[in-house]
Amino acid sequence: MQPFVAKINRFTLALGVAMAFAAPAIAEDGEYGVLMKTLANPFWGAMSQGVEDGAKEAGVKYFLQAAESDQAAEPQLNLCNTMLERKPVAMITAAINSTNLLPCLKAAQDAGIKVVDLDGNLDQAVLDKEGIKITFRIGSDNVAAGAQGADYLVEKLGKDAKGPVLVIEGLSGNVTGQRRAQGFAARLKEQAPGLEVVASLPGDWDRGKAASITNDILTRNPDLVGIFAANDGMALGAVEAVYAAGKGDQVTIIGVDGNSDAVKSIKDGRLNASVAQLPYLVGKQAVENVKKAIAGESVTADIAVPTLVLTKDVLDAGKEPMLQYVK
Amino acid sequence: MTHETAQPGLWARAQRTSVEQLHIRLESFIVLIVLSAVMAVLSPFFLSLSNFLNILLATSTIGVLAIAATYVIGSGGLDLSLGSVMGLSGVAGAYVAVNLGAPSPVGLATCILAGAAAGYVNGQLITRAFVPAFIVTLGMLGLARGLALVISDGRVIYGLPAVMVYVGQGRPLGIPMPVIIFVVTAIVAHCVLAYSKFGRHTMALGDSESAARAAGIRVERHRRILYTLSGALAGLAGMLFMARINSGDPTAGLNYELTAITAAIIGGTNLFGGRGSILGTMIGALIMGVLQNGLNLLAVQSYYQQMAIGAVLILAVFIDQYQVRRESRV
Numbered sequence: 001m002q003p004f005v006a007k008i009n010r011f012t013l014a015l016g017v018a019m020a021f022a023a024p025a026i027a028e029d030g031e032y033g034v035l036m037k038t039l040a041n042p043f044w045g046a047m048s049q050g051v052e053d054g055a056k057e058a059g060v061k062y063f064l065q066a067a068e069s070d071q072a073a074e075p076q077l078n079l080c081n082t083m084l085e086r087k088p089v090a091m092i093t094a095a096i097n098s099t100n101l102l103p104c105l106k107a108a109q110d111a112g113i114k115v116v117d118l119d120g121n122l123d124q125a126v127l128d129k130e131g132i133k134i135t136f137r138i139g140s141d142n143v144a145a146g147a148q149g150a151d152y153l154v155e156k157l158g159k160d161a162k163g164p165v166l167v168i169e170g171l172s173g174n175v176t177g178q179r180r181a182q183g184f185a186a187r188l189k190e191q192a193p194g195l196e197v198v199a200s201l202p203g204d205w206d207r208g209k210a211a212s213i214t215n216d217i218l219t220r221n222p223d224l225v226g227i228f229a230a231n232d233g234m235a236l237g238a239v240e241a242v243y244a245a246g247k248g249d250q251v252t253i254i255g256v257d258g259n260s261d262a263v264k265s266i267k268d269g270r271l272n273a274s275v276a277q278l279p280y281l282v283g284k285q286a287v288e289n290v291k292k293a294i295a296g297e298s299v300t301a302d303i304a305v306p307t308l309v310l311t312k313d314v315l316d317a318g319k320e321p322m323l324q325y326v327k
Numbered sequence: 328m329t330h331e332t333a334q335p336g337l338w339a340r341a342q343r344t345s346v347e348q349l350h351i352r353l354e355s356f357i358v359l360i361v362l363s364a365v366m367a368v369l370s371p372f373f374l375s376l377s378n379f380l381n382i383l384l385a386t387s388t389i390g391v392l393a394i395a396a397t398y399v400i401g402s403g404g405l406d407l408s409l410g411s412v413m414g415l416s417g418v419a420g421a422y423v424a425v426n427l428g429a430p431s432p433v434g435l436a437t438c439i440l441a442g443a444a445a446g447y448v449n450g451q452l453i454t455r456a457f458v459p460a461f462i463v464t465l466g467m468l469g470l471a472r473g474l475a476l477v478i479s480d481g482r483v484i485y486g487l488p489a490v491m492v493y494v495g496q497g498r499p500l501g502i503p504m505p506v507i508i509f510v511v512t513a514i515v516a517h518c519v520l521a522y523s524k525f526g527r528h529t530m531a532l533g534d535s536e537s538a539a540r541a542a543g544i545r546v547e548r549h550r551r552i553l554y555t556l557s558g559a560l561a562g563l564a565g566m567l568f569m570a571r572i573n574s575g576d577p578t579a580g581l582n583y584e585l586t587a588i589t590a591a592i593i594g595g596t597n598l599f600g601g602r603g604s605i606l607g608t609m610i611g612a613l614i615m616g617v618l619q620n621g622l623n624l625l626a627v628q629s630y631y632q633q634m635a636i637g638a639v640l641i642l643a644v645f646i647d648q649y650q651v652r653r654e655s656r657v
Contacts, residue, residue, distance in 0.1 A: 078385035082623040099574040
């Protein structure tokens with residue numbers, strides 16, 4: 001046993017030395033805690049870059065942490081509780097779902113820490129029931145993003161255009177996809193009544209499923225003039241199906257997100273447009289507004305970060321100032 | 328329970344086993360202490376009562392699952408459905424309380440019963456249909472998770488009655504309820520495994536099934552009880568998390584079975600059965616809890632945490648084997 005314990009101690013010593021290389025965290029006054037869903041996704045990566053740049057410009061200290069995946073609800077709650085130990089002045093949180101962080105947000109509120117809903121994952125009705133008051137909510141307005149897609153379609157085809165339109169929704173029961181699809185359909189009805197949504201089907205965020213739906217609807221409505229998909233992956237699936245059917249010139253296809261695949265497809269002249277979200281700007285403005293709130297200035301309770309319609313013209317011209325925020 | 332016709336040889340071995348179980352694996356305890364000391368030096372936030380309770384609270388669900396893993400693995404079995412059953416039971420309890428309007432005690436009982444039911448099905452299939460435990464519980468992993476998503480329609484079921492929420496968020500004497508329930512469960516589970524006939528038989532099963540059978544232990548029946556117990560404990564873990572976040576989340580406990588098995592193995596449970604102690608498992612769970620909490624306090628990315636825990640697991644078993652080999656050389 002004796003030599004063995006010596007061995008153990010040597011190991012733990014090594015561990016200790018290794019850990020000592022991790023710079024000790026010293027309590028900073030006025031730190032912001034930023035809690036993300038995960039960093040294993042370019043959307044959140046762009047958002048954390050925005051947080052970093054925003055904090056640098058505002059001259060505030062922050063520490064940013066994320067759960068290991070966007071499904072790790074309990075680990076994110078435990079992480080949130082641990083972050084409170086550092087006594088930040090504000091917690092900017094992107095909750096994995098509408099309830100998993102509630103105990104932590106309550107504890108933060110009781111400790112006088114300002115709570116911010118990043119990307120609008122919290123449910124106001126639930127917050128009211130729990131008695132949690134958030135300082136503000138910030139994110140992309142998904143209804144507006146859908147409406148922008150409709151505006152683009154009307155602008156391209158004209159107010160008096162007639163013809164069938166397909167809407168490919170997200171995952172059934174997912175609020176984000178619902179809002180985008182509803183925003184699109186409502187604005188289209190108002191702007192160009194002649195363009196009729198003949199089908200609105202869930203594509204489950206799946207490229208292949210979106211392609212199948214497109215094929216089915218093209219069989220039923222060969223004169224289809226437009227497709228709106230609630231995200232870029234599904235829009236790109238629709239693009240492949242439409243081009244395979246030889247109707248690339250006839251159908252205008254619009255996605256949402258502005259991800260790199262979509263940008264490439266738009267530049268290649270296949271996908272017509274994508275309503276880009278600007279997660280970088282969401283992160284940056286979150287930090288700026290927290291600083292304002294802490295300084296006692298009034299901050300809008302619901303901050304909608306604009307979305308931007310990317311088309312071949314916009315990308316080729318490169319004049320749009322917001323383009324710098326497209327990831 | 329069993330016939331009193333145990334062979335003296337097995338009896339002696341069972342007694343010896345129980346003595347071994349009392350012996351805390353000193354090295355894992357040393358690792359826990361040193362790790363805590365390192366964290367305390369590195370982070371000014373580590374050594375505080377509220378952070379200690381944080382660690383216990385964060386460990387509570389995994390800890391309860393790890394107890395189940397210790398019993399099942401100790402008996403020479405395996406339960407890969409722990410995490411999914413935890414998710415299913417939380418959703419079942421929330422559904423009964425919120426959608427059907429049942430009173431709190433019924434909702435809480437539903438969690439444990441739903442877990443026990445899944446475990447019972449596992450046990451029946453393993454012992455009566457002769458499908459290997461690995462396959463049955465792997466199948467249940469998919470079945471239970473799918474059922475949780477079906478019941479909840481893939482969304483969280485929010486808004487439990489007050490008594491249920493108290494089980495997750497109440498703090499009598501400042502100690503979170505899940506921590507109290509977890510610690511009490513661990514103490515009971517330890518006593519049962521270390522001092523009762525049921526516990527001795529469990530380990531005897533993992534040591535040598537044929538010897539256990541010869542000694543008159545009703546092997547199949549015992550296994551069925553163990554898998555049901557394992558499911559019930561997963562149900563308890565599901566109940567704790569559900570009550571903590573005031574909602575049934577169908578994705579709760581994702582991949583937790585592996586973390587629970589890791590805790591048990593770090594704590595000295597033999598993967599092939601025959602050896603294991605709840606005290607050791609709790610130390611294993613706490614090593615992971617302290618590691619995670621400390622690295623969180625130091626704002627180290629969660630990617631590194633996963634690496635650290637993986638390394639600790641391999642190291643713990645290596646030390647174990649090293650010792651066994653050294654002893655056998657003597």
